[in-house]
Every structure is written in structure tokens, then in C-alpha cells.
Amino acid sequence: MLPLAGDAQTGFTLGELTTALLVGSLTLIVCVVAIRLSNRTGLPSLLIYLGIGLLIGENGLGIRFEDEQLTLVLGYAALVLILIEGGLTTRWDGIKDSIAPAGLLATLGVGVSVAVVAVAAHFILGWSWNAALLVAAIVSSTDAAAVFSVLRSVPLPRRLTGMLEAESGFNDAPVVLLVSALALAAANPGEAHSPWAILGLAATELAGGAVIGLVVGYAGGQLMRRSAAGSSGLFSIGVIAVAVLAYAAAASLHASGFLATYLAALVLGNLGLPHQPAVHAFATAVGWLAQIGLFVLLGLLASPAGFAEQLVPALVVGLVLLLLARPLSVAASVSWFGFSLRQQAFLSWAGLRGAVPVVLATVPVIERAPNVDWIFDLVFVLVVIFTLLQAPTLPWVARRLGVTEAxxxxxxxxxxxxxxxxxxxxxxxxxxxxxxxxxxxxxxxxxxxxxxxxxxxxxxxxxxxxxxxxxxxxxxxxxxxxxxxxxxxxxxxxxxxxxxxxxxxxxxxxxxxxxxxxxxxxxx
CATH class of the missing domain: 3.30.70.1450 (Regulator of K+ conductance, C-terminal domain)
Structure with a gap:
């Protein structure tokens, strides 16, 4: 006998499905329409989506959502799709000269940034070393979605554009590994690994992710070229599936899934596959859907009641990150590659934070690290304030520094x-x-x-x-x-x-x- 609508055995009723589709479709429509507001005002779309999430949350329309574990899972899924879009739409000849400095900025630069922010937070704000290192690691990653969206509106030289694209595609992987290791250490101090062990593990996982991503991307691209070139729509689905497979394969082997995904998508986007316009259009649509879903979800999870208390610490951490840690990490990483001081200054200002730090702020809570419930509110406030400061001013900063192209x-x-x-x-x-x-x-x-x-x-x-x-x-x-x-x-x-x-x-x-x-x- 088939269960009836509303039967308790189904777990999710047709009535709940209708409500979910109603709220979801209206939210998507509002988010799509809001792009016009973003284009007219220069307000980053991610802030609009976060605001929509807050409006429909428990302090707005009353939708209650407090599941950090689900947020982390869906956040990782969204980041995979966002990285796929970035990789597929990035041209190799635009970033090939930036691979080495971007890789160094995504590793050595992250280390410098974490050290500077942690020291400042410990001595200025009086935080414990565990809390200071956790927050420093969480906010050290630039956000691929934010960077890719801003780059579309700033006429930069190919070298700078390639640098920012490659860095935002690379640095999620080491930051995720670092935050996970620090959160586990805070939750179980007796099982904490030494810094050298963490460094060795990160190097191994990154190397494994890189190899898997390149192999899966190339092999999957050749397979798609030979077997699924008829329908552009079906072909686009297959290409996305290959890039997702790279993440799953790497994660299953305890390698970096994020790095594997980005590299697989980068290879696929530069193999000269058929139906490239259709693939790019489909990947862009999927990327937008992932961004909207992720930012609205993070807005739903946030509770404005705790924002005021974290305002001052967020400003301190954000200013140290923007004015000291990021410039030092850029100088330590790219000055060896002939980047001028003006270009380094622009790269420092262009280190945009977005969804990645907010998603990673849920990791310490999920790992049951003690006394870390406040971190999510702090990171949320920091991302909002400094995205408002950096993103709209980025074109002006580029012009003032003279790094734009005519x-x-x-x-x-x-x-x-x-x-x-x-x-x-x-x-x-x-x-x-x-x-x-x-x-x-x-x-x-x-x-x-x-x-x-x-x-x-x-x-x-x-x-x-x-x-x-x-x-x-x-x-x-x-x-x-x-x-x-x-x-x-x-x-x-x-x-x-x-x-x-x-x-x-x-x-x-x-x-x-x-x-x-x-x-x-x-x-x-």
C-alpha cells in the first residue's frame, strides 16, 4: 500500500514540499532581480543574498535554521560547484605565468597571514592561542565567488587577473586542511599533531589532490570528447560530473578534493572540447545557483543578536588582516616574481573574503571545540564589513594605483x-x-x-x-x-x-x- 500524503512514514510530506518550493522559488526570483540593484549600486551580490537570508530567518519571516552540520555539508557542495565554474571559465594562457606566485601565495602567504593575525589577536584582544589561530586560519582564505565576480568589472592586465583567479582557486584547499587540523586540536588537545606533522600532511594531501585533479580532468575530457559530443546540454552535464568526480575521488583517498576539483575543471576548460559556449553558460548558471543557495543559507544560520558584541573584535581582526597580514603575505610570496609595489598593493586590497570563511567558521562548532560559539558571529560581521569596504572600491583603487589597462x-x-x-x-x-x-x-x-x-x-x-x-x-x-x-x-x-x-x-x-x-x- 502506497503511503498517503501527510503519512508520518514519509518523513517529508507533499505539503512540506509545496511550502519548500514556494519559499525557494520566491527567494530565487528575489535574488535574481536583486542583481540589478547590485549592478546599479556597486553593492556586492553576496551581501544582498546574505541580507535576504537574514530577512527570511528567525528574526525576519520566522524561518528557524540552526543546523551547522548541514550548513557545512551544503557549503562544501556549493564551493565545489563555484570552483568548477571558476576553473572551466579560466583560460590557461591567462594564468600560466601566475601559477608559481599564486601557488606560493596560497601556501606560504596563508602561513604568514595566519601568524600575523594570530599574534595580533592574542596580544591585542587577549584571546587564547587556540582561538587566535583558529580565527586567523578561518579568515585567511580569499573567496573564489567574490573574486571572480569583481574581476568581471575591472579591466586589469592579464597577469594580475590570472594571479587573483589562480590564488582564489588554490587557497581554499590548504585553508580547509589547516582549519580542520586546528579545530580537532582544540577539541582534543591530547591528540593534537605537531606543526611539522600538520605541514607534512597538508603537503601530501595537496600533492595528491593535484595529481588526481589533473588525471581525472584529462581522462574525463577525452572520454567526453569521444562519447558525448552530440547534445550540448547533455555534454555540459557530463563535463560538470567529471569535475565533481575529481572532488569525490580525491576526498575518498584523503587528498585535497577542492584542489582536485579546480584543477580538473581548469584542464576541462582548456582542452578545446566541443560545445564550449554551452558548457560555460551551464557552469555559470550552476555557479550562480550555488552562490545564491550558499549565501542565503549562511544568512539563515546567522543570528543578529550576537553581532553587536563581535563588532569591535571583527574590526580589529579585519584591519590587521587588510593593512598588515595581507600585504606581508603578498610581499613574502610574489615580490620574487617581478611584481611592482603598485601591483602588490592592489593584490593586497583585492584579497576579498566571502562565503568560504563563514562556512569554515562552522567547523570548530561541529568538532565540539570548547568556547568557540562566538566565532561564527565574528567572521560573519568581518566578512560583511570588509566586503563593503573592499569590493566597491576595488575599481577606484586599481585606477589610483595605475594597474588598469586602457x-x-x-x-x-x-x-x-x-x-x-x-x-x-x-x-x-x-x-x-x-x-x-x-x-x-x-x-x-x-x-x-x-x-x-x-x-x-x-x-x-x-x-x-x-x-x-x-x-x-x-x-x-x-x-x-x-x-x-x-x-x-x-x-x-x-x-x-x-x-x-x-x-x-x-x-x-x-x-x-x-x-x-x-x-x-x-x-x-
Whole structure:
């Protein structure tokens, strides 16, 4: 006999399902509509979603939620999907020069940040070393969702963008390991491992996660290419599943699942698989859904009653982190790789915190560490305040430090089978107010064979350019190029934007002079 709706044996009734779908769908609609508010005001979307969670929580509409264990599980699931989106949409040639400094910042930099914040919290706030180290580790990770969303609106050089993307993809893994180890040590002091043992375990898990991620990503990509290339929708699901498999395989073998996931997604996104526009669109949608669900859930779990008490400690920890720990960690990690002081200052300000620290703040409670119930409220307040301070000001800081580019080139995602079959890409080039592309005619760009400017958007009007059409400040160019010439087109646009129409000729002339060192250069 089938159980009836409302039967106690079902555990979850049709009536409860209806209520859950009603609340969930309305919440999603409000969150989607709220993006317009975020775009207009510059208020980070994650804060809006946290606010929505608070509004529908026990102090708002009255929905009661106090399950830290479920929050941690769902939080990890959401972070996996967010990392997958980041990896799939990150181009290898954009981050390959940043892998070494980003890896060092995600490991050595995290260690420096934890040490500085812990010492400050111990001596300024009078916390025990256990509490100081726990909080320092929890807030040391930058957030992939926050970083990826902000980078879409700031025209940065490829090296800085790649640096931030790679760091936010890498540093979740060591921070999760560190927080878990410190929480276990606080809960069971007699079973605590030595710092060297923790360091060795972390190195082993990270290395294992890296190997598993690369292997699963490559093998899964080849399998998908050969067996599931027919339907773009089905193919997209398969690609996401491969990246999730990397997490599960690594975690099952006690390796770093987060690092495996990101690297697997990075490999998949750069294998030249079919249906890339569809895969990117699907991954972006899944990533947004994960972000919305995660931030609303964290808002539900939070209790505003404890915020006031943690305001001052959150400000102290946050200021130490922003003004001292983060700059020192950046200097210790990337100064060896030729980053200027201005670039280091920007990297310091761009260390955005988001969902990851708030999720990790539930770990000490779940591990039953003593006297740590206040940590979640402190981290929540810190994330809100410093996201409000850093994220909206990031474009202004970039301009003041002079690290922005005068133009920005982005791949235009279009689901177009003919374009894909021609091995072509669509790029948009935003001509900034200081770009030297201004006044350059289309024919003077000297784009390689297989590339052309097909459309110009100017003052809200579309212009089909002729070879003698001149580019203006504020224009948005649509460039069609073959995949083989894509990097060349981007380099050419960057060179002309920075050096004018003769930039490439001047560069070639300098190279010729260098090749003939015995002959002096003459200028008429």
C-alpha cells in the first residue's frame, strides 16, 4: 500500500514540499532581480543574498535554521560547484605565468597571514592561542565567488587577473586542511599533531589532490570528447560530473578534493572540447545557483543578536588582516616574481573574503571545540564589513594605483555551431578613456588573416565598420578571429592600446636593431 500524503512514514510530506518550493522559488526570483540593484549600486551580490537570508530567518519571516552540520555539508557542495565554474571559465594562457606566485601565495602567504593575525589577536584582544589561530586560519582564505565576480568589472592586465583567479582557486584547499587540523586540536588537545606533522600532511594531501585533479580532468575530457559530443546540454552535464568526480575521488583517498576539483575543471576548460559556449553558460548558471543557495543559507544560520558584541573584535581582526597580514603575505610570496609595489598593493586590497570563511567558521562548532560559539558571529560581521569596504572600491583603487589597462578584451560566449565548426572565437574589446586605440582606423590595426572587426557599438548605436572607420574612446568592438590567431589578436590590441598605431612597427624595429648589434641605429 502506497503511503498517503501527510503519512508520518514519509518523513517529508507533499505539503512540506509545496511550502519548500514556494519559499525557494520566491527567494530565487528575489535574488535574481536583486542583481540589478547590485549592478546599479556597486553593492556586492553576496551581501544582498546574505541580507535576504537574514530577512527570511528567525528574526525576519520566522524561518528557524540552526543546523551547522548541514550548513557545512551544503557549503562544501556549493564551493565545489563555484570552483568548477571558476576553473572551466579560466583560460590557461591567462594564468600560466601566475601559477608559481599564486601557488606560493596560497601556501606560504596563508602561513604568514595566519601568524600575523594570530599574534595580533592574542596580544591585542587577549584571546587564547587556540582561538587566535583558529580565527586567523578561518579568515585567511580569499573567496573564489567574490573574486571572480569583481574581476568581471575591472579591466586589469592579464597577469594580475590570472594571479587573483589562480590564488582564489588554490587557497581554499590548504585553508580547509589547516582549519580542520586546528579545530580537532582544540577539541582534543591530547591528540593534537605537531606543526611539522600538520605541514607534512597538508603537503601530501595537496600533492595528491593535484595529481588526481589533473588525471581525472584529462581522462574525463577525452572520454567526453569521444562519447558525448552530440547534445550540448547533455555534454555540459557530463563535463560538470567529471569535475565533481575529481572532488569525490580525491576526498575518498584523503587528498585535497577542492584542489582536485579546480584543477580538473581548469584542464576541462582548456582542452578545446566541443560545445564550449554551452558548457560555460551551464557552469555559470550552476555557479550562480550555488552562490545564491550558499549565501542565503549562511544568512539563515546567522543570528543578529550576537553581532553587536563581535563588532569591535571583527574590526580589529579585519584591519590587521587588510593593512598588515595581507600585504606581508603578498610581499613574502610574489615580490620574487617581478611584481611592482603598485601591483602588490592592489593584490593586497583585492584579497576579498566571502562565503568560504563563514562556512569554515562552522567547523570548530561541529568538532565540539570548547568556547568557540562566538566565532561564527565574528567572521560573519568581518566578512560583511570588509566586503563593503573592499569590493566597491576595488575599481577606484586599481585606477589610483595605475594597474588598469586602457582597454579590456573578453571572450563573447555565443552558442553558435557554425562559429565552433570554423574553429573561431568572438571577442569584445572595450576602448577605455585613456586607450591609444582612439583615432586608429580599422585597417591600421593590421589584424592577422582570419581576424576582423565586424561591428562597433558606439553611444548605443551599432556601426558596421569599413577599413577606414576610426575607433573612439568608449567604443565596444566585436572581433571575429580564428582560434589559432586569438592570442595574436589580443597581443596586438594590447600593444596598440598602450603604444599607439605604430607600436608593433616600433617593436619590430627594436628587435631588428638588437639582432644587428654591430650596426648603430639611425633615425632620420
Amino acid at each position: 582597454h579590456r578584451t573578453r571572450q563573447l560566449t555565443v552558442e553558435s555551431t557554425p562559429v565552433e565548426e570554423l574553429n573561431a572565437s568572438l571577442l569584445t574589446v572595450d576602448v577605455g578613456p585613456t586607450s591609444m586605440l582612439h583615432g586608429v582606423a580599422v585597417f591600421e590595426l593590421r589584424l592577422p588573416v582570419g581576424a576582423d572587426v565586424t561591428l562597433i557599438l558606439r553611444d548605443g548605436h551599432n556601426i558596421v565598420p569599413t577599413p577606414r572607420t576610426k575607433i573612439h574612446h568608449g567604443d565596444q568592438l566585436l572581433v571575429v578571429t580564428t582560434d589559432a590567431q586569438r592570442s595574436r589578436v589580443e597581443e596586438l590590441m594590447r600593444a596598440i592600446s598602450e603604444g599607439g598605431r605604430l607600436a608593433e612597427w616600433t617593436k619590430k624595429a627594436r628587435l631588428k636593431v638588437r639582432k644587428r648589434p654591430g650596426r648603430p641605429a639611425t633615425f632620420g
